[in-house]
Amino acid sequence: MxxxxxxxxxxxxxxxxxxxxxxxxxxxxxxxxxxxxxxxxxxxxxxxxxxxxxxxxxxxxxxxxxxxxxxxxxxxxxxxxxxxxxxxxxxxxxxxxxxxxxxxxxxxxxxxxxxxxxxxxxxxxxxxxxxxxxxxxxxxxxxxxxxxxxxxxxxxxxxxxxxxxxxxxxxxxxxxxxxxxxxxxxxxxxxxxxxxxxxxxxxxxxxxxxxxxxxxxxxxxxxxxxxxxxxxxxxxxxxxxxxxxxxxxxxxxxxxxxxxxxxxxxxxxxxxxxxxxxxxxxxxxxxxxxxxxxxxxxxxxxxxxxxxxxxxxxxxxxxxxxxxxxxxxxxxxxxxxxxxxxxxxxxxxxxxxxxxxxxxxxxxxxxxxxxxxxxxxxxxxxxxxxxxxxxxxxxxxxxxxxxxGPNVAAGYSDPARNVGTFLDGGWLVSGDLGMIDAEGRLFITGRKKDVIIRGAHNIDPQMIEDALLAHPEVSTAAAVGMPDAYAGELPVVFAELRAGSTVSEAELIDFLKGRIDDPVALPKRIGMVEAMPVTPVGKIFKPTLRAEAIRWAVAATADKLGVDATVEVDDKLATRVKVPGSDVEKMKDALAGMPISLTVMAA
Incomplete structure (x- = not known):
């Protein structure tokens, strides 16, 4: 035992x-x-x-x-x-x-x-x-x-x-x-x-x-x-x-x-x-x-x-x-x-x-x-x-x-894909950020590997980004997971359009339908941004986009319940939701399945 x-x-x-x-x-x-x-x-x-x-x-x-x-x-x-x-x-x-x-x-x-x-x-x-x-x-x-x-x-x-x-x-x-x-x-x-x-x-x-x-x-x-x-x-x-x-x-x-x-x-x-x-x-x-x-x-x-x-x-x-x-x-x-x-x-x-x-x-x-x-x-x-x-x-x-250990597979059928995942010495890199406590228990604290998990399906954000970048009016794209109380996460994507573009979200979704092989990877929402958030070296800074996706998810839940909510997301993506006191339990229950650090309190 x-x-x-x-x-x-x-x-x-x-x-x-x-x-x-x-x-x-x-x-x-x-x-x-x-x-x-x-x-x-x-x-x-x-x-x-x-x-x-x-x-x-x-x-x-x-x-x-x-x-x-x-x-x-x-x-x-x-x-x-x-x-x-x-x-x-x-x-x-x-x-x-x-x-x-x-x-x-x-x-x-x-x-x-x-x-x-x-x-x-x-x-x-x-x-x-x-x-x-x-x-x-x-x-x-x-x-x-x-x-x-x-x-x-x-x-x-x-x-x-x-x-x-x-x-x-x-x-x-x-x-x-x-x-x-x-x-x-x-x-x-x-x-x-x-x-x-x-x-x-x-x-x-x-x-x-x-x-x-x-x-x-x-x-x-x-x-x-x-x-x-x-x-x-x-x-x-x-x-x-x-x-x-x-x-x-x-x-x-x-x-x-x-x-x-x-x-x-x-x-x-x-x-x-x-x-x-x-x-x-x-x-x-x-x-x-x-x-x-x-x-x-x-x-x-x-x-x-x-x-x-x-x-x-x-x-x-x-x-x-x-x-x-x-x-x-x-x-x-x-x-x-x-x-x-x-x-x-x-x-x-x-x-x-x-x-x-x-x-x-x-x-x-x-x-x-x-x-x-x-x-x-x-x-x-x-x-x-x-x-x-x-x-x-x-x-x-x-x-x-x-x-x-004995559970680690023999790599990918295309050995070129092993780089960074299957390492010398038999190590498999999970792509998760985490820690092990003194009792040997593993805790996942974040992601190094950029993956969206919808239900039990892993979705590669690059698949969505590459497909969207094929559109002539999209200059930059970044996909992230939006928390969802039922699916865990849903794919969403942010797009920076070329100057003067008038393409709509609906048109971009239709464009992606013919280019994404897996139906569960089709984004649920596309957000237009004037400029992507970037790191000092020019890489897209996805935590800012994830924070916005959290706000979308919580706001949509509040709207569905008819609740007036204020959403605050800090730089570690910890989320505080303030609602009228009579709505706290209702809001907690509706958000319970979201895989985020969440506090619901009376306004």
Whole structure:
């Protein structure tokens, strides 16, 4: 049981092989199929309003389908040095495709909501030999738009349809049927724990694929470590509505639960956007005996606002990560639901986990928790603006957060991108500013790496800036995150226009719609400035812009509530909001999800 840094060290006193006996996802799944073949690995909710439609997949059945998928992929030419592109929601056959691809070769899970030309670039960069896409259905049908566009973009690979409700035009096969018909000897994965298992795309410049290379041990280590830190066991029933193209869905909540022999509850194609499931969340906890719910802070805010209308005594923990966890939100959720909230910090480049607040330890405001067993987390000083491993800082000192260990990936598929992120000595630079206290807890205090976090999606500001600078009337552009009580942050951009320009905000938004590949990266607002704030050396000074974005967000919330508010933001972005005394609690509640240092007081 992990409560403190001392407990982590006690685990490290054991041989690594005893703590992590399975060194790949397939080893984990095969082991569980052997020791608990009839236990339920996945409960998939086809219809949250009709329990009779729940699909229960045992560990033995699951492992059998994964091996069948591997045989299908091998028959299509997938080998150890090639991959399968997977564009599905979090479904049973999405899981089967992910792990089956790793047995036959490598998996490349892709957000199907990206623009087709960007998807095509990722498919080519990953060296894919086959593609699996969710077929035509009434809930979320991207087959009819994505598949023709991929063909037009020159993707000639076999494209298989899965999880369809009706025929999918242009499919080269139905994945489920092909698995059922697969025969021949089982496939033995080639290579050891350091072999590449998968590619995960992360925020990058428009049109330029940016793929993280996961080794098998990266994924297995994170899965087992999260199970240890969250004290998961065979009796746990864990809600995982994250997509599989996100490391949280695949490893932090998904493979971790399977490594413990527990049951994953997957709330249909729409995940946590499933209105029927979320509208009956507490009744679902009672019906299914749910013990853990994994969410991002935006969904935690929804749970906080949902009255408990059922017996939820089975529920033990609410786990959250993906974006900063506001303390007031965590406090309010714990008060409303009656169970502890624990935080996680991760990134794609380390299979989803840097630090975890152990469920049996205290929740410390603004802390991300403790490092994983057999890893190092350090805080470095800078040399010429970059993290310098020779300048390791002590407890309580603020610098750039870095880590190394079995969770750290093998770099990007394009080695040129490794500079400044993957350093000599095995260090991965997170891009966050933070400090480690005397008890070993990690705190994030800011960002060195300029990234916007919307929900659990990382957005590269340069992607937005480059797209906007292509407009002939824009001379300078700077994108930042605007705090949002639901999404954590929303992308906004400031533009300095050329002299005499009359272009409007609406015209610039329309211009960006055709140039930004990821819909979640489209700015919610464009602010026109006469002159960008700059540092003494002429670099754009984004804290000034972030302060303005905070004012926008708070003012918009006050307007929506009909509250007269005065907003003050200091040079460290600490925000004070003054409202009439009768409106303080209402304003606090509305702003609770915003990841900012916030004080609401009576005017």
């Amino acid at each position: 992990i409560r403190s840094e001392e407990d982590v060290r006690a685990i490290e006193a054991q041989p690594f092989a005893e703590v992590y006996p399975q060194r790949s996802p397939w080893d984990i799944l095969r082991h569980q199929a052997e020791v608990r073949p009839d236990a339920v690995a996945i409960r998939y909710l086809h219809d949250a309003t009709d329990p009779k439609r729940d699909e229960l997949v045992t560990y033995a059945d699951f492992a059998g389908r994964v091996m069948g998928a591997a045989k299908v992929f091998r028959s299509l030419g997938v080998t150890a040095d090639s991959a399968v592109a997977i564009l599905t929601q979090h479904t049973v056959y999405g899981e089967v495709a992910l792990w089956g691809a790793q047995v036959a070769g490598r998996a490349c899970t892709i957000n199907p909501m990206l623009k087709p030309e960007h998807i095509a670039g990722l498919i080519e960069a990953a060296g894919c030999k086959a593609v699996v896409i969710m077929g035509v259905n009434d809930e979320l049908n991207y087959w009819d738009s994505v598949v023709p566009a991929l063909r037009e973009a020159g993707i000639t690979l076999p494209i298989l349809a899965c999880d369809a409700d009706q025929p999918s035009p242009g499919a080269d096969g139905v994945f489920e049927e092909m698995i059922a018909a697969a025969d021949g000897p089982d496939i033995v994965p080639e290579g050891d724990e350091t072999a590449l298992a998968g590619y995960y795309h992360t925020g990058g410049t428009t049109g330029a694929p940016k793929l993280v290379q996961h080794m098998r041990l990266n994924e297995a280590h994170v899965a087992r470590s999260c199970a240890i830190m969250h004290d998961l066991g065979p009796d746990d029933v864990v809600v995982n509505g994250f997509p599989l193209f996100h490391v949280a869905g695949a490893f932090v909540y998904g493979l971790s639960t399977l490594s413990a022999g527990g049951t994953l509850v997957v709330p249909g194609r729409l995940g946590m956007r499933n209105a029927a499931f979320m509208g009956s969340i507490w009744k679902q906890v009672e019906r299914l005996g749910i013990t853990v719910i994994g969410v991002v802070p935006t969904i935690l805010a929804t749970l906080k606002a949902t009255p408990v209308d059922a017996d939820i005594s089975s529920l033990k923990w609410l786990l959250t990560g993906g974006s900063p966890l506001p303390t007031e939100l965590a406090d309010a959720a714990e008060k409303q639901v009656g169970v502890p909230v624990r935080n996680i910090l991760g990134m794609t480049e380390c299979a989803g986990t840097i630090a975890v607040e152990p469920v049996h330890g205290p929740r410390t405001p603004m802390s991300c928790g403790l490092r994983l067993p057999f890893t190092e987390v350090a805080v470095f000083g800078e040399t010429d603006g970059d993290a310098d491993p020779t300048k390791r800082l002590g407890a309580g000192e603020t610098g750039i957060v870095a880590l190394r």
